[in-house]
Amino acid sequence: KKFPKKVNVELSVRFSCLNTKVWTIIQRGNKAVQTALDKSEAVPAAVNKWNKIYNSPLNWKKIFTKTRKTTLDTQLRWFQLRILHRILPTNKYLCMCRIVESACCSFCKQEEETISHLFWHCDIVQVFWAKLKTALNESCENCVEPIFTETLVLFGVKENVVTDRVIDLIIILAKYYIFKCKLQGSTPIAKIFIKSLKQRYIVEKYASLVCNRNHSFNLEWLPYLKLTQAD
Template sequence: MPYKATIESTLRNFQYKYIHRIIATNKYLFKCKLSNSNLCDFCSENIETIEHLFGECKHIQPIWNQLISFLEQHQLNVKLSFLNVSFGINSMVILMKYFILNMKYKKQVPNFNCFVHSLKLKIQIEKEIALSNDTLQIFEQKMESD
C-alpha cells in the first residue's frame, strides 16, 4: 500500500516503518537507555507510543481535526480513524504522519500551516518526478483520486 500512495522513497520508507511499528518512540528509546524520558516530546505528559505520537497527543489531535476540516472544505469527506491513519488511506495522511515525526525530531510542536506548506512542496516534488518520468497523466489522476 505505501507504494501506491506515493512515489517518493522517503515517504515509502517511513510508511513501511510505521506499518511495521518500527518507529523509535521515546518509550522504546528509554527502554534501550537511549533517551532520558519515555514521555512524549510534544506534551511531556504521556508515554510516547506510536498511538500517542500520531493521534492521542493533545498537540497532535488539533492538526488532524484541521486536516479533516481542510478535506471537507475541498469536498473530500474522509473519516480519520486510527486504522485509516495507520494504514495510510492516501498520500496526504502519510505526509501528515511524516510531518509529525519530523517535528518531533526538530523538537517543535506541529502546526497546520506548516503542514500545508510541506504538503504543497511535496506535491510539487511529485509533479516534477512525474514530469521527468513522463508520467504526468498518472500523477494528475492520482491527485484527482487522492
C-alpha cells in the same frame, strides 16, 4: 552499548529466519535492516503485537501493499515500514534501549510516547488532524466525510472506505511531518504542513512529467488542487 533483553528477543524473532546475528544486521545500517525485513517470510513480530493491541487481525496484505503503492519515495516508504514494524524510535522505544531517560511524549509531555500516541492519541496531534480535516473538507470535493481514524492514520486503511492515492500520500507525509516536529522539538501545525504540501505537489508533478504519467497525475490531484494552492 548494552541493550535490554526485551529488545534483543523481539528483534531476534523478527530476523530468526536469516541465521544472522541481529546486531550484525543493525550495525550495517537502515538499508541492511530493510533488506532483511523484505526477505523475511516470517510473520513480523510487530504484526502480532498490532493485532493484539487492536484485539482483531488487521488486513496486513492490504496494509503492506498500500505502503508500496502510495509512493515511490524510498524515504517515505521506509518511514512507513518502520511504523508497521514498530521500530520507529519513539521515546518509549528509546527509553527501553536506555538512550533517553523519559518515555514521555515530546508534545504533551504527559502520556507515554508510543507510536499510536505520537501519531494519533496525543491531544496536540489530535488538534493537527482536526485542522487538516477541516482544510481538506473546505478545499476538496472528495472529502466531505470525517476521514481520519486511528487505523487510517497509522496503517493507511479504514474498513469499508476506499481512499485515493493522493490522500494516502498526504497521510504519510503528515505523519512524516509530525515525526520531524518531534525530532526538532516543535509543535505540529496544520497550516505549516499544508504549505509544505504545495512544495511537494510541485515535486510530484515534475516527477510525473519525467515518468511520462502526467495525465494520470493531473486526474489524481484534481480534487486537491485548491489545497496545493494554499498560501
